[in-house]
Amino acid sequence: MxxxxxxxxxxxxxxxxxxxxxxxxxxxxxxxxYSTTTPSAQPSVAKETTAYYAAGTSLYKRLGGYNAIAAVIDDALKYILIDPQIGKYFIGLSK
The missing domain is CATH 1.20.5 (Single alpha-helices involved in coiled-coils or other helix-helix interfaces)
Structure with a gap:
């Protein structure tokens, strides 16, 4: 035992x-x-996507321009400023 x-x-x-x-x-x-030996599921989609974005469309335009980016920042800023951990780094900035 x-x-x-x-x-x-x-x-x-x-x-x-x-x-x-x-x-x-x-x-x-x-x-x-992470396994590096697994091939991508759809390699043709990746090539088409890369070719589409390389055609001259900037990231700025793909994100929606100034208005879309400003809206995201405004929404995120509300939560960032009231957060106790990271809000202290943004004291004094405009809302």
Missing amino acids: KVQSLFTKALWLTLVGIAVMVVTIFRLSPSLA
Whole structure:
């Protein structure tokens, strides 16, 4: 009975050690968590999308120009200014 108890403790300790190592490895190098051997699902779509955007449409125009960008910033600014963690960095800026 004592040998079985020691074996169970050793097994659990080993599993915990492996779990700690895996978490540490992926925290230090998250790129290991992603597979680079999987081909993209639709390579033709990526080529067409790149060709469409390379045709001269700027990111500014694709986002909707000044009015659309200003609306997003205005909406986000309300939440940023009242946030206790990051709002302190924006004290004194106009609303």
